[in-house]
Amino acid sequence: MLHGEELDRVGIDGWLESYQRKELLRILTCGSVDDGKSTLIGRLLHDSAGVFEDQLKTLKKDTTRYGTTGEEIDFALLMDGLQAEREQGITIDVAYRYFSTPRRKFIVADTPGHEQYTRNMATGASTSDLAIILIDARKGVLAQTRRHAFICSLLGIKHVVIAVNKMDLVEYSQEVFETIRRECGEFLGRLSIPDVHFIPMSARRGENVVGRSQTMPWYQGAPLLDYLETVHIAGDRNTIDLRLPVQLVLRPNLDFRGFAGTLASGVLRKGDEIVALPSGRRAFVKQVFVSGAERDEAGPGMAVTITLDREIDISRGDLIARPNNAPPLEHAVEAMVVWMNEATLVPGRQYLIVQSTLMAPVAVTDLRYKIDVNTLKSEDAAQLSLNEIGRIRLECAKPLAADPYTKNRHTGAFILIDRLSNATVGAGMILDRTPAEQAIDRERRSRDAGTNLTPGAGKVSPEQRAARIGQRPFTLWLTGLPRSGKSSLAHALEHVLFERGVQSVVLDGESLRKGLSSDLGFSVRDRAEHVRRAAELAKLLNDHGQVVLAAFVSPTAEQRARARATVGEERFLEVFCDAPLATCESRDTTGFYARARKGEIANVTGVDTQYEAPAAPTLRLDTAGQSLEANVERILELLKSRMLLH
Amino acid sequence: MSTFQLTHLEELEAEGIAIIREVVAQFEKPVMLFSIGKDSIAMLRLAEKAFAPGKLPFPLLHVNTTFKFKEMISFRDEFVKSRGHQLIEWINQDGVKSGITPFNAGTQRYTHVMKTEALKQALSHYGFDAAFGGARRDEEKSRAKERVFSFRDRFHQWDPKNQRPELWNLYNGQVAKGESIRVFPLSNWTELDVWLYIYREQIPVIPLYFAKPRPVLQRNGTWIMRDDERMPLEPGETPELRSVRFRTLGCYPLTGAVESTASNLREVIEEMLRSRTSERQGRVIDYDEAGSMEQKKKEGYF
Incomplete structure (x- = not known):
């Protein structure tokens, strides 16, 4: 009995002191009924003293009644919880077991190995750090072994132990063990499990489970329990990406407004700047409570409550992240889904999604394919049945702050709920999409949205509006490197025009990204989308008689050509703010270029993406050598020459 | 520099707090069963932490069979008062009128009337749609497969064959009118964990x-x-x-x-x-x- 020995050695005070440092390891066991899985867990529990005498007595009683081992105690009976299952001799659900050693506490999720129970295995795997996959040494690698490894990989388990069991029935043959290890290597190579460990054992005889086997001297590694006690899991935690899904807003009194939730990942400190999604509002952290007590900081997995330095609107389902490290907000995501219900998944159906603390209606718009878990091949499918795994596309009524599951096991996971039966019907993992996929998606959506619109239905024409306001609308499109002086020029011009009785609107990155483009990031695709929206907005404003002063880097000739086509050739004036990169960098007081140089931010024009200077702009301004006033004057001259200004 | 590695007790505590908060977020009228035992005491501490510095947003419910140890009742009253919680006591008055005792009716019948029936009466009477219990999966074999959110039909019955799968920390609390859930924040705790937690937190026990x-x-x-x-x-x-x-x-x-x-x-x-x-x-x-x-x-x- 391990605890007893430890107590004799260190005494109760020493023991209580050491429990303070004890870690938790969550284990999944997978294998079929006949691989001896339940026996293995029963053995772990018994040999590490997780089984009490009275339970053992019941076990002995049960062994004579239902057992399959004759005289020996059938440890499997310890695991099979429900009476009906016991009589059938099979485990049909997930059962949780607990044991501890002086080093760690273990939670074991036991799941069945039957083909139809992929659902249960996915359930057990979702919370596990490590999986033990059992192989019967006599049978070697089976289709189910591949299936188990695939589900472990899909659910993001990083550590797998392949337990080659029943070695006593193959005369403890090293050759049998090595063959299995080789066969496993072939398919494990196609999965993404970073840490795989092989152990030959006999659970029934307790060899290489808790104690070292005397009969397999050729195996130099540790027995299973030693390995479970020492496998390094601390590195699996993500302390980089702050993600705090807001579970509850606590308002015990008028002076306190706390946002409660469990830190999915990252570290949160007093004084940190945060951004709330989807609103994009920012604030600074005033107080951090961890499990109810005020602290300076909190880390992954902690139950926290935070207060902020200002009132911003945050409610359950929102996500708190960092301004420079926030997940993209997506109305549509691609995901792998494990189907868990008798009612099949048919594309087009609506469900409720629960992702982090957000619950919202979703539609499954596409079923891309399903995966044959035995061969890992994908095939076309019209529907997804119970225990099948497939790739789907979801559209959500609310924007999802969606990290890919491979990057974040908490914010990248979701469940689907049937709206009529309230049953949990699917478990999903969000996929990392390439920017190209996102762009295709966006184009498709904007095309769909346009199909039932009829253009030009208005009763008042742009010409009539322009005449009423008494000005000729146009779009002055200022392009150039970041910090080349576009916005300053636009604002200076706005002022001059205002003095002359011309109403104009300045559009620039600053103003658009706070609202209209707040869902966009800074990838190449997102920036192109940002420019597209700016051009569409400029067109609308022009149609309503307003003069638009648009200041956008718009680094490619193609983007500017599209903007010109959107706004209309006759209303579009392209002004190139020409300043050398070195000048722009030297003017930068915000540290923007410096961070790009350090690689902290990507896709910065001039640094890691190219700026295509316009070949034939309407006007080229030297914004490095000439003064702001001189450049404003040159623009005014241009406008006069075009009869756009009197 | 801190590694932010949680110990097993800290991890269990965080999990329990998250479960309790989730119920308050998803349900309209939760209640916490308070049996005065060590599990109840530990669970109550988690609830206090979940809503600190505020108070519990739900009452405690004690189903009194009338055969509890006298000391339990006096401890209960003092403890609840000292912590400032609201306590509801429920006794099955039909059972009291019928004069049922463990001695004249047998333990099974007595427990059914004074515990099971009494609990159902109380939940229906107040219209609680979620009830926290301090049960742990390590207590007994059928508990090992119980969900954290355990769904009950409008007759308060549990169907072990028809449980909702529970993945990650995503809990499905969708219920139809009249249906309810039982919630077990200490699901993953063992008897030893509970004692160690009480020791760590210095909570008074009976x-x-x-x-x-x-x-x-x-x-x-x-x-x-x-x-x-x-x-x-x-x-x-x-x-x-x-x-x-x-x-x-x-x-x-x-x-x-x-x-x-x-x-x-x-x-x-x-x-x-x-x-x-x-x-x-x-x-x-x-x-x-x-x-x-x-x-x-x-x-x-x-």
Whole structure:
């Protein structure tokens, strides 16, 4: 009995002191009924003293009644919880077991190995750090072994132990063990499990489970329990990406407004700047409570409550992240889904999604394919049945702050709920999409949205509006490197025009990204989308008689050509703010270029993406050598020459 | 620099707090069962932490069978008052009127009327749609497969064949009108974890858990403490003073004591670490038949 020995050695005070440092390891066991899985867990529990005498007595009683081992105690009976299952001799659900050693506490999720129970295995795997996959040494690698490894990989388990069991029935043959290890290597190579460990054992005889086997001297590694006690899991935690899904807003009194939730990942400190999604509002952290007590900081997995330095609107389902490290907000995501219900998944159906603390209606718009878990091949499918795994596309009524599951096991996971039966019907993992996929998606959506619109239905024409306001609308499109002086020029011009009785609107990155483009990031695709929206907005404003002063880097000739086509050739004036990169960098007081140089931010024009200077702009301004006033004057001259200004 | 590695108790605590908050977020009228035992005390501490610095957003409910240890009731009142919580006590008055006792009706029938039925009455009476219980999966085999959010139909019944899968920390609390859930924030705790947590948090527990000389009788191989005169003595029975303590608490005629000299928390933990029997051994109701707990749970028992 391990605890007893430890107590004799260190005494109760020493023991209580050491429990303070004890870690938790969550284990999944997978294998079929006949691989001896339940026996293995029963053995772990018994040999590490997780089984009490009275339970053992019941076990002995049960062994004579239902057992399959004759005289020996059938440890499997310890695991099979429900009476009906016991009589059938099979485990049909997930059962949780607990044991501890002086080093760690273990939670074991036991799941069945039957083909139809992929659902249960996915359930057990979702919370596990490590999986033990059992192989019967006599049978070697089976289709189910591949299936188990695939589900472990899909659910993001990083550590797998392949337990080659029943070695006593193959005369403890090293050759049998090595063959299995080789066969496993072939398919494990196609999965993404970073840490795989092989152990030959006999659970029934307790060899290489808790104690070292005397009969397999050729195996130099540790027995299973030693390995479970020492496998390094601390590195699996993500302390980089702050993600705090807001579970509850606590308002015990008028002076306190706390946002409660469990830190999915990252570290949160007093004084940190945060951004709330989807609103994009920012604030600074005033107080951090961890499990109810005020602290300076909190880390992954902690139950926290935070207060902020200002009132911003945050409610359950929102996500708190960092301004420079926030997940993209997506109305549509691609995901792998494990189907868990008798009612099949048919594309087009609506469900409720629960992702982090957000619950919202979703539609499954596409079923891309399903995966044959035995061969890992994908095939076309019209529907997804119970225990099948497939790739789907979801559209959500609310924007999802969606990290890919491979990057974040908490914010990248979701469940689907049937709206009529309230049953949990699917478990999903969000996929990392390439920017190209996102762009295709966006184009498709904007095309769909346009199909039932009829253009030009208005009763008042742009010409009539322009005449009423008494000005000729146009779009002055200022392009150039970041910090080349576009916005300053636009604002200076706005002022001059205002003095002359011309109403104009300045559009620039600053103003658009706070609202209209707040869902966009800074990838190449997102920036192109940002420019597209700016051009569409400029067109609308022009149609309503307003003069638009648009200041956008718009680094490619193609983007500017599209903007010109959107706004209309006759209303579009392209002004190139020409300043050398070195000048722009030297003017930068915000540290923007410096961070790009350090690689902290990507896709910065001039640094890691190219700026295509316009070949034939309407006007080229030297914004490095000439003064702001001189450049404003040159623009005014241009406008006069075009009869756009009197 | 901190590594932010949680210990197993910290991880269990965080999980429990998250579960309690989730219920408050998803349900309109939750209630927390408070049985005065160590599990209830630990669970209540999690709830206090979940809403600190505010108060609990739900009341506590104690189903009093009228055969609880006297000390439990006085401890309950003092404890709840000192923490400033709201407590509802529920007694099945039909049962009281019928004069049912564990002695005249048998333990099964008595437990059914005064515990299971009483609980269902209370939940229906107040319209609670979620009830927290301190049950742990390690207590008993049928508990090992219980969900954290355990769905009950409008008759408060549990269907072990039709449980919702529970993945990650995503809990599906969608219920139709009249349906409810039972919630177990201590699902992943063991008896040892509960004691270690109480030790770490320095929470006061009822002294019945600590050994002292008490008047006990030997019945069916268990020591039963005769807490009052309602318990009839068999011919020739005389209570004797023995140093005993309780590992679980409930109705005194149904709760077995263990002989022990462990008189404080440290000693109790040490005794348990060296112990070879599980805590449920002291419970008379589980003994009736293999699978008895499963049957009770189907009927609506916690």
